[in-house]
Amino acid sequence: MNNVSSHVSFFRTLTFKLSAVLVIFFSINGIALVLWDQRDLLRDIKLDTQIAFADEGITLANELTPLIQDPEATQSFLDSVAYYYQGMELFILDVSGNVLHHASDIPSQVKRPQIDMEPILHFIRGSEMDYPIDVEIPTSDDLEFVFSAAEIPEATEPRYAMITFLGGGDDPVLSFWDKYGALLIRTILFSLAIAAITGAIIWAGFTRRVNRAASKVRRFKTGNNHVKIDDDSRDELGAVAAAFNDMVDRVDRMLKELELKERSRSELVATVSHELQTPLTVIQGNIETMLLHQQEIDGPTMDHKLRTIHDQINHLSNLIGDLFTISILDTGQMHIKPEPFLLSELTEDTLAEFDHVITDKKLTIKRNFLRPPEPVLADPIRIRQVLRNLLSNAIKFTPPEGTITLSTQRSGDNLDFTISDTGSGIPQDELKHIFDSFYRSRDTHKQKVKGTGLGLTICQKILGLHQSILTVDSKTGEGATFSFKLPFFAGPE
Numbered sequence: 001m002n003n004v005s006s007h008v009s010f011f012r013t014l015t016f017k018l019s020a021v022l023v024i025f026f027s028i029n030g031i032a033l034v035l036w037d038q039r040d041l042l043r044d045i046k047l048d049t050q051i052a053f054a055d056e057g058i059t060l061a062n063e064l065t066p067l068i069q070d071p072e073a074t075q076s077f078l079d080s081v082a083y084y085y086q087g088m089e090l091f092i093l094d095v096s097g098n099v100l101h102h103a104s105d106i107p108s109q110v111k112r113p114q115i116d117m118e119p120i121l122h123f124i125r126g127s128e129m130d131y132p133i134d135v136e137i138p139t140s141d142d143l144e145f146v147f148s149a150a151e152i153p154e155a156t157e158p159r160y161a162m163i164t165f166l167g168g169g170d171d172p173v174l175s176f177w178d179k180y181g182a183l184l185i186r187t188i189l190f191s192l193a194i195a196a197i198t199g200a201i202i203w204a205g206f207t208r209r210v211n212r213a214a215s216k217v218r219r220f221k222t223g224n225n226h227v228k229i230d231d232d233s234r235d236e237l238g239a240v241a242a243a244f245n246d247m248v249d250r251v252d253r254m255l256k257e258l259e260l261k262e263r264s265r266s267e268l269v270a271t272v273s274h275e276l277q278t279p280l281t282v283i284q285g286n287i288e289t290m291l292l293h294q295q296e297i298d299g300p301t302m303d304h305k306l307r308t309i310h311d312q313i314n315h316l317s318n319l320i321g322d323l324f325t326i327s328i329l330d331t332g333q334m335h336i337k338p339e340p341f342l343l344s345e346l347t348e349d350t351l352a353e354f355d356h357v358i359t360d361k362k363l364t365i366k367r368n369f370l371r372p373p374e375p376v377l378a379d380p381i382r383i384r385q386v387l388r389n390l391l392s393n394a395i396k397f398t399p400p401e402g403t404i405t406l407s408t409q410r411s412g413d414n415l416d417f418t419i420s421d422t423g424s425g426i427p428q429d430e431l432k433h434i435f436d437s438f439y440r441s442r443d444t445h446k447q448k449v450k451g452t453g454l455g456l457t458i459c460q461k462i463l464g465l466h467q468s469i470l471t472v473d474s475k476t477g478e479g480a481t482f483s484f485k486l487p488f489f490a491g492p493e
């Protein structure tokens with residue numbers, strides 16, 4: 001379900017995620033810094049301790065000088081020193097690093113009877129510059145550094161006194177926490193503070209904007225089509241807001257269009273019913289009179305009634321034909337099959353259908369065709385429909401002895417077709433309506449000119465399918481001019 005929940009749990013918010021990342025980042029940073037620094041600290045402690053305790057080894061060695069030949073005396077001296085100085089462990093080593101004596105007041109035993117003498121000799125002979133030096137401690141598995149050593153003077157063989165100091169000097173672990181524990185805690189607190197401040201800033205800016213946008217989207221979802229996210233910033237969120245607003249606009253427009261279509265559809269149904277009703281009523285009236293008064297009706301009256309019925313049936317048939325054309329045009333079922341043909345020829349052909357009326361009304365037809373004719377590319381069946389409508393209008397609305405001028409003219413890649421008449425013309429304020437379905441001008445009604453008001457609608461739609469438009473130019477009393485363009489046939493490629 002793509003349900004936009006109204007409440008996002010705190011741990012899922014962007015603010016929280018970003019803050020968490022910051023805390024982790026700063027903590028790692030702090031720990032890394034501390035560890036980096038700790039190396040140096042341990043070095044310093046080693047150095048200080050070795051310098052501080054260097055002399056202790058020498059003192060012990062000197063004290064041992066008279067005793068060293070007597071192992072028992074040596075051992076008891078060492079034991080007493082160990083007893084006296086709690087935390088000291090004392091060793092006597094030979095030149096190979098063998099542990100000859102060991103004294104300790106705390107429980108401790110020698111784990112390595114032999115150790116590497118190299119660093120110890122280095123310590124004894126070297127200067128403070130070489131410190132700190134790590135040595136193996138016989139009682140420990142680790143390298144330790146809190147120690148001191150010296151050669152016992154005047155021994156028959158080289159002997160070395162070594163002291164290790166348990167907890168001697170600074171306790172390095174303790175100093176580490178003393179110094180860095182606080183720093184670490186400060187680092188973590190600092191990172192929390194930074195994260196909180198950043199989080200607050202992000203929340204104030206970003207999350208609040210996101211929440212505001214989300215609430216608008218929710219309102220849109222619940223059917224409010226006019227919500228807009230008022231965020232015109234230039235970042236990603238601004239872009240999202242702009243896209244959303246655009247979508248809202250489009251949906252709004254679509255709905256309005258649909259509404260309009262729906263309304264015009266019902267209007268069309270009402271108009272069509274009315275348009276069909278009128279001739280049917282006339283037919284029905286006449287037939288009823290004829291049935292009721294069969295005996296009384298004389299020849300001419302009967303004739304008149306039959307003619308009326310005939311006319312109305314004709315009108316109905318035209319109306320139904322035009323409605324059918326409009327419906328296939330509107331539902332996109334009319335397909336254009338373009339082919340090359342001569343527009344002037346098609347015009348002549350169509351004109352021939354009106355020979356009778358033209359002669360009756362003594363109309364003059366002037367032709368002003370492009371010579372030599374050049375073929376256009378269009379659907380001749382549909383264009384004939386357009387020509388028929390335009391010709392029928394021109395003939396209908398031109399009084400007897402008027403003139404209708406037909407012309408074709410080159411206009412770039414197109415052939416321009418124009419039909420003008422010397423008829424009643426169309427009032428300026430009605431020009432924009434004449435292409436509407438069922439629209440017939442006030443004068444047309446007055447003059448009782450027959451028609452459905454669908455002709456120009458059909459023409460406009462057919463030309464639309466040819467990417468062309470029908471234009472009109474007219475003034476009341478000065479006739480009307482209709483024109484459209486069709487592309488020349490470019491010849492087989």
Ligand SMILES: Nc1ncnc2c1ncn2[C@@H]1O[C@H](COP(=O)(O)OP(=O)(O)O)[C@@H](O)[C@H]1O
Binds near residue numbers: 421442444452
């Ligand atoms: N040549 C013309 N001269 C004057 N008025 C015209 C002309 N052609 C169209 N009209 C006006 O436009 C209206 C719509 O034309 P049309 O759609 O062909 O319907 P109809 O011919 O059935 O009346 C006409 O009723 C008329 O008022």
Ligand SMILES: [Mg+2]
Binds near residue numbers: 392451453454
């Ligand atoms: Mg017409």
